[in-house]
Amino acid sequence: HVQLVESGGGSVQAGGSLGLSCAVSGYTFSSECMGWFRENAKMEREGLATIDSDGITRYADSVKGRFAITKDNAKNTLYLQMNNLKTEDTAMYYCAKGRPLDKAWLPRSQGTQVTVS
Secondary structure, three states: OOEEEEEEOEEEOOOOOEEEEEEEEOOOHHHOOEEEEEEOOOOOEEEEEEEOOOOOEEEOOOOOOOEEEEEEOOOOEEEEEEOOOOHHHOEEEEEEEOOHHHOOOOOEOOOEEEEEO
């Protein structure tokens, strides 16, 4: 079955950086679009980034130029590098199979908290 296991996250001061990883199993990772989304304390979900099977990336305007989505097909792992973090980036972050920029949230990881102060 499909499994997405996330790691990383934590707390950082504004202007700092954090990285997230998402280890995937249960399907052919290299042939699928993958992405990241977040959910804030108000339960508002926002798609952040996607990367398709050819490595083409898309970003939400709110994170463009600050976040970078990458993947390692050999390791079946998706990454999100977050730079120049802002307090408004505070949220629970999830990786998902599919296109979270198009509000496709499932299947997804267990989530990890990112807090920017």
